[in-house]
Amino acid sequence: MGTGPVEGHEAVPFAAEFWAALGGADALLPGLRVTGIGDLPSAFRVSALAAASIGVAGLAATELGALVGGAEPRVSVNRLLASAWFGSAVRPAGWSVPPVWDPYTRNYRAARGGWVRLHTNASHHRAAALRVLGATEATDPADVRRLVGRWDAFELEEAVVEAGGVSAAMRTREEWRAHPQGAAVASEPLLHRDRGSAGAVGEHWRPTVERPLAGLRVLDLTRVLAGPVATRFLAGLGADVLRVDPPDWDEPAIVPNMTLGKRTARLDARTPEGLERLKALLAEADVLVHGYRDGALDRLGLDAGTRQRLRPGLVEASLTAFGFSGPWRERRGFDSVVQMASGISHRGMVATWEERPQQLPVQALDHATGYLLAASVLRGVVELVRDGAGSSTRTSLARVAEALVSGGDQPTDGVFDQWNGPCTMIGTQWGAAELLPPPARFDEINFGFERIPKPLGSDAAEWGSPAA
Incomplete structure (x- = not known):
């Protein structure tokens, strides 16, 4: 095996760095526990990255749970299961998804x-x-x-x-x-966090200890892959996630994984009617998650100031590929x-003595970024309740890559056991599928999904009742 048993936050690489970047209180960090052994085969500590990013998202969830009446924040993450969630959480049973990569990619x-x-x-x-x-x-x-x-x-x-x-x-x-x-x-913070406008969570948010995000409206303007990971985690905590895509967009290889728990709608924000509909959705949302390149929303007339005016108290999380400064920011x-x-x-390539570039064994930058964004939303909701102001958090795949590299190398000749524990059978629009157990374990929170995976554009571009 690549590593021995891992227990306690002090033995969890990345966790303290991530929690500090989120503005979390040091006193809560001992509530994160990681167990299990094994590392995904890589020159980098990908399994540790998975456990830590899922762990801080779970810790932020329990912090919110404690705020609405729950016990002291505590979360446990299994290293093997975390690595599996960085792959595929929804596994087709008797059917298959299209290839992930285009023939020319x-x-x-x-x-x-x-x-x-x-x-x-x-x-x-x-x-x-x-x-x-x-x-x-x-x-x-x-x-x-x-x-x-x-x-x-x-x-x-x-x-x-x-x-x-x-x-x-x-x-x-x-x-x-x-x-x-x-x-x-390298000069950017892992998470850039700004205070937003004064406001409050909408009346549709009806949190319980078991479902701390119940009824919270999350407008999801993200696509492959980090943003959808973030909003899927929020949906698992009870959030009402509405994913909105352009008319011509599809990602068939990952839709079954990334629409789990969400409504999916389409609109064309390049048209006057579509833009007005998008503004109306934003005005009634509590959270906005987007992955547009720097300046793209500004060009639509939805700059940061406009977004905060449309929805005072908005909690916003966003990402780009290459950061928010420098010549490649767009x-x-x-x-x-x-x-x-x-x-x-x-x-x-060098570490494995190969002659070709070696990619990470999973899309680890995407997934880690997604869980950090989910954690930033949860911390943003906590701060909105406590301080009466929204927030904006942003990061990039490239900055998360720097965090991964800073964790150091690991041996590439370890043995990794795939997750073969129990799964839950669920229905999808394509057929039955296995759903992995929750990526984090909580004492009180019931992590689960109320909507099955379905094609993009299956729902109307509107907010409905939480159970719709």
Whole structure:
């Protein structure tokens, strides 16, 4: 095994750093307990990251539970189960989801500069990358490899990004730290937290010790993958989560996992009618979670000041790929792309003596970021109740990557047992599925989901009764 038994917060890497970034009281941290053994196979401490990020989200939930009448905050996280939630919490039984990766999404060896990753899962990102390469959707992936092989990795990265696509050349950790964006990310706090406008939680919030977020309205404007992880955790605590997507967006490989517990609606905020509907939803929400690139909401006329005026006391949590400062602050990105740019893929390659970039065994940056966002929402609700003011918290995949790297290396030759404990059978729109046990264990909170997974756009873009 990679590690021995782990118990107590002092033996939990990352936990103290995460809880401090959330503004949590030091006195509550001993209420977090992590048990179990084993590490996901990686050069980095991914299982410890999973346990700590889920753990602080659970601790924040119990803090809120204590505020509404519960006992002293305590939460327990099983290291093996936390690692499993960083993979797939909903496991199809007798059916399958589409492939996670588009045929062109992969790491390619360039003529110069080493390796480069193209991320082409979204149709417009795929079109941009193929256009730069002089290819079309009819081009065989093997031919795309040959086309990439004519480029310099860094020049192709820039060309694809300039065309509206998503790409990253593989950098070493030293190259990333020396890069202007790497330096900018390193200078940012893990969680940037600001006090918001005065206000109160809406009357529809009816918290109980067992369901501390019951009736809390969460407007979810997020997509792959961190934001949906955050709002799924909030739904598990009873929140009324309304996920809103554009008319043409889909992510079929992960929808069964990421719509669990939520309503799912569509609207086009680029139209006057759609924008007004979005504003109306925001005005009646308690929480906003979004993953738009820096400035995107501003261009819609929904800048931070407007959001707080529309909903005084709003608790807001957001993320970007590459941070909120530096030359890449508006650059598109995903977990695997950030791994390439930030040196994680290179470090994994060196540690395992492989000849190709090595990605993390799960989308760990996404998942950890998601649980930190969920924790920030829970802490924001606590502060709203106590102080009568909303809040805004933001972070990035790249900044969470820095936290992971700062946790140090681990041996890559350990053995990891997959979670094979009991699961619950649930229904979905596609068929029966196994649902993992809750990612955190509480003395009093009943963590569970009131809505089954379903396709995007299955509901109206409106708030309904909590049980609707």
